[in-house]
Amino acid sequence: MNVTVPASSMLMSGIQTVLNVVPPKTTLPILSNILLETEDGHLKIGATDLDLSIVTMVPAQISESGSITVPARKFAEIVRELPDTPVDIEVDGVKVVIRCDRGVFRLVGIDKEEFPIFPDIQSEHIVSVPASVLQKLIRKTIFAVSTDETRPGLGGAFCQIEQGSILMVATDGHRLAKSKVPCEISETVTDGIIIAPKALNNLARLIGESEIPPQITIGENHIVFELENTTLYSRLIEATYPDYNRVIPANNNKDVTINRDALQSAVRRVAVLSNATTRQIRFSVRPGFVELSASSHDIGGEAKEEVPAEYDGETLDTAYDFRYLLDVVERIESDDVVFKLDTPVSAGLIMPSEETDGEEYLCIIMPLRLTD
Numbered sequence: 001m002n003v004t005v006p007a008s009s010m011l012m013s014g015i016q017t018v019l020n021v022v023p024p025k026t027t028l029p030i031l032s033n034i035l036l037e038t039e040d041g042h043l044k045i046g047a048t049d050l051d052l053s054i055v056t057m058v059p060a061q062i063s064e065s066g067s068i069t070v071p072a073r074k075f076a077e078i079v080r081e082l083p084d085t086p087v088d089i090e091v092d093g094v095k096v097v098i099r100c101d102r103g104v105f106r107l108v109g110i111d112k113e114e115f116p117i118f119p120d121i122q123s124e125h126i127v128s129v130p131a132s133v134l135q136k137l138i139r140k141t142i143f144a145v146s147t148d149e150t151r152p153g154l155g156g157a158f159c160q161i162e163q164g165s166i167l168m169v170a171t172d173g174h175r176l177a178k179s180k181v182p183c184e185i186s187e188t189v190t191d192g193i194i195i196a197p198k199a200l201n202n203l204a205r206l207i208g209e210s211e212i213p214p215q216i217t218i219g220e221n222h223i224v225f226e227l228e229n230t231t232l233y234s235r236l237i238e239a240t241y242p243d244y245n246r247v248i249p250a251n252n253n254k255d256v257t258i259n260r261d262a263l264q265s266a267v268r269r270v271a272v273l274s275n276a277t278t279r280q281i282r283f284s285v286r287p288g289f290v291e292l293s294a295s296s297h298d299i300g301g302e303a304k305e306e307v308p309a310e311y312d313g314e315t316l317d318t319a320y321d322f323r324y325l326l327d328v329v330e331r332i333e334s335d336d337v338v339f340k341l342d343t344p345v346s347a348g349l350i351m352p353s354e355e356t357d358g359e360e361y362l363c364i365i366m367p368l369r370l371t372d
Contacts, residue, residue, distance in 0.1 A: 001066025
């Protein structure tokens with residue numbers, strides 16, 4: 001193989017696109033490598049951890065076709081330090097020579113035959129979804145995905161792609177986030193799949209501010225996102241997702257409306273003196289305001305702050321993990337946040353005061369046991 005990439009920055013951009021997938025530690029040495037392969041006037045760069053694969057195409061001048069895999073991080077370190085001039089990559093067997101300006105660098109690669117094959121997904125269901133819709137769905141839900149390995153079904157985001165809308169739900173048993181966004185989809189593509197958070201985080205990173213709608217293909221065990229020059233393959237989580245609708249409160253009739261920015265700022269201030277273990281903030285609802293308070297016995301500190309609120313019902317005292325509160329409030333786009341509450345020990349329903357772009361968004365947070 002003999003190829004020339006017009007600039008080291010172009011090559012580095014391709015490497016960075018796939019580098020996140022390379023596992024930091026692995027019992028399979030080949031997974032520490034990235035694939036370099038010539039294809040249709042491009043250098044194809046690919047990486048996989050067997051669950052997630054990313055392939056990207058970098059324009060290149062092909063003098064001789066071929067392929068090789070190289071140590072991902074060493075290759076990245078070399079290219080990162082090169083001047084932004086053309087880069088020649090020459091392969092003879094497993095020996096790799098990188099030339100740029102006056103520098104010559106040599107690596108030993110591994111034959112492509114040992115590298116895992118990227119999934120070949122055959123499906124009748126291919127749909128284009130605006131990048132902005134995918135970004136919104138991921139940002140609004142992924143924070144609630146469980147990290148508990150004993151509950152694999154909750155270790156990903158549940159996704160439905162139906163006629164006219166896309167739904168995404170995530171929960172870890174302590175909180176739940178649900179976003180449903182209207183979208184021009186002519187038919188139901190899937191009534192429920194579970195997508196790994198690593199795939200969604202990388203997808204959000206790759207689509208960035210792109211205006212080109214990614215194409216989504218769903219196979220039996222994989223989902224594929226095709227972007228302009230990059231393709232992401234992810235193995236689906238094979239588990240049954242719980243019936244999340246059963247935990248969404250239907251009788252929470254104590255509505256508390258609070259300015260989003262005022263609440264966020266107050267929570268941050270009061271949280272400074274919260275218990276380091278429980279992260280508890282007391283949420284005391286009174287007519288006309290909500291009192292936030294916290295205390296830390298470790299340092300003998302206390303904090304208390306009133307936030308104006310629209311509420312004229314009975315008093316109610318509950319408590320939440322302040323990080324869970326902030327995770328939700330930071331993602332609400334309306335000026336005001338609505339808390340729908342029932343009792344001090346029942347789940348709190350949190351939603352925007354008004355929908356943005358037709359999105360249906362809600363979150364649930366389980367309260368903490370009040371401590372004096």
